[in-house]
Amino acid sequence: MATVVSHQLIGSFASHIPSNSKPSLFPKESMNLPIKFRQNRFKIEATTASQTPVLETLLSPSKTTTPSKKKSNEASLILIRHGESLWNEKNLFTGCVDVPLTEKGVAEAIQAGKRISTIPVDLIFTSSLIRAQMTAMLAMTQHRCKKVPIILHDESEKAQTWSHVFSEETRKQSIPVIAAWQLNERMYGELQGLNKEETAERYGTQQVHEWRRSYHIPPPKGESLEMCAERAVAYFEDNIQPELALGNNVLIAAHGNSLRSIIMYLDKLTSQEVTSLELSTGLPLLYIFKDRKFMRRGSPVGPTEAGVYAYTKRLAQYRQKLDETLN
Template sequence: MAAEVCHHAIGSLQSHSHLGNLNHHQNIRSGVLRLATKDFISNGLSKGISSCFGQRNCIVIRSSASHSQTSVVDPVLSPSKSNTGDTSKKSNEAALILIRHGESLWNEKNLFTGCVDVPLSKKGIDEAIEAGKRISSIPVDLIFTSALIRAQMTAMLAMTQHRRRKVPIVMHNESEQAKAWSQVFSEDTKKQSIPVIAAWQLNERMYGELQGLNKQETADRYGKEQVHEWRRSYDIPPPNGESLEMCAERAVAYFRDQIEPQLLSGKNVMIAAHGNSLRSIIMYLDKLTSQEVISLELSTGIPMLYIFKEGRFIRRGSPIKPTEAGVYAYTKRLALYRQKLDEMF
C-alpha cells in the first residue's frame, strides 16, 4: 500500500529532477496532490492564532454525511446514552486523540523517511506502549492510521494498554472480496471491537529525493538553513517531494471528509499518523498560520487530546499518566467514562 502511494505521489511529481537543481525543484507543485481543500487552506488557515499550544479555537464544521465505514460505539458511553433525549448533533461531545508514531528504525538512524515503510525501533515500541498507558482511560470508538506500518504498530501497541480491552480490528475494504472475507458475524463481538481504518492520505509527507538520506549529512552538504526550509517551511517542497502545504491538501481533506463526520456523530477517535501529516491537521484544528506552523514540532509517541464539542475543537494537551486528573476532569463525559471503567475492571 505504501509503495503504491509513493509511486502515485512520485508519479504525480516531475520525475526527472535531481538534488543539484534545487531552485527548479523548489518550484514544483503537484497538480494531482492539490485537492479540494485548496481554498479552505488558504482562507481558513491564514486567520491564525498567536500561539501553537493551549488555545481554544472555533472552527466551522461542515455537516457532510458520514462515510459508509461500519463502526462500533462503546456501550460504556455511547452518544445516545450520554445525550438521552437530545438527538441534536450539536450536543454531542467526542474525544480526539492524535498520536505521532513511536521512534522508527530510521528515526533512530536519523534518516529522512517520508513514505518509506519502516517499522518501529525497540524504543518506538516502548513509546507506543507508554502512550497507550496515558490514554488508557479515554474512550476510543474508531481508529484511523496511515497506511504505514510505524503508525499502525503504534496504534495497535497503544491499544494493548487500554482499560476497556476492546480489540482493534483492521478494516479491509480494498475489494468486495476482502470486505466479505473479513466480516464478523456476532453483534456482541462487534461491540467489543474497534474498527481501524488505514488511509494513505494520513501518510507522512513524501520526502522526495531526501528519502533515505542522513539528516545531518544533508545539512552539512546543502546547509542548515536549506534543510530547515525543506523540513519545516509551509510551502517549499523538498526536491521532488511534498511541501507541508501539499501534504495538508490530502491529509486535511481526509480529516474533514472522513473523520469530522464521525466526531460530529459523537464517536471518539484516535488518529495514529506522522510528524508532518499531523502538523498539517493540527494547523487546521488550531488555526495556525503558515508562519506559526514552522515552529510546531511533534515528539514521537506523545498522545494529544482534543475535545470536539458544539463544532469546536478544544485542545486539552497531553495526558501525562492514566491517573492524572487534569485531562479527565475537563469534561463530565470523560470523567463518567473513567468512573465506569473503575467500576467495570
C-alpha cells in the same frame, strides 16, 4: 468531497472503509505534484447530510443508510505521532518509506497507550504505513476498555467478504481501524533514505531547515507541508470530523508532518506559526470537539492524572464507568 461508503456488505467491517482511503503507498494523486491547496480547507464546517460516517454504518446491523442519532455533543480526539522508527534511530529522511518501529518505538507506543488508557476511543485512523499502525495497535493493548482493534480491508471484494464478522456482540467489543494513505508522512522526494546531518552538511543547514519546516517549500521532488496538508486535512474534514460531530471518539496514529498539518488546521495556526511546531515520537495529544470547535487539552499523562478528567464531565464519567466495571 463527501465520504463515500460502500453499502453492499453492511454489517461487515470491511465494507465501511471510505473508498478514497484505500491503502496505497504511492497513490496517483501524490505523484502528481504540485497539488493545489483546496479553497477554504482551513474552515471548520458542519457535517453535511450527504456524508455517511464510518462508525455509524459499521455498527448498524441493518442495511439502512439512515444516519443514527448523535451520541453526544462532544467527542475526544487523540493524536499520536508514531514511536521511534528504525530510520528515526539512524537519522534518515523517511517520508513514505515503510519502516517499522525500533524497540524504543515499541516502548513509546505502549507508554502512549497507558497515558490514554481511560480516554474513550470508538474509531481509529492510521496512515497506511506500518510504524503508525504498530503504534496504534500497541497503544490499544493498554486501553482499559479491552476492546480489540481490527483493521478494515477493502483492497478487494474478497478481502471485504473474508474479513466479515458475524457476531453483533463481537463487533461491539471491537474498534474499527481505518488505514488511509492520506495520513501518511509527507513524501520526502529525493531526500528519502539520506542522512539528515549529512544532507545539512551538503546543502547547508538553512536550506535543509526550509525543506523540513517551512510551509511552502518542498524538498526536491517531494511534498511541501502545504501539499501534505492538502490531502491530510481534506481527509480529516471529509472522514474524521463527521465522526466527531456524531459524538464518536477518535484516535489518529500518524506522522510528524501529516499531524503538523492537521494540528495547524485544529489550532488555526498560520503558515509562519507552524514552522516552529515540533512533535515528539509517541506523544499523545488530546483535543475535545464541541460546538464545532476543537479545544486543545494537552498531552494526557495517565489515568492517575486528575486534570484531564476535569476537562469534561463526559471524560470523568467514562473513567468512572471503567473503574466500576473493573471493581
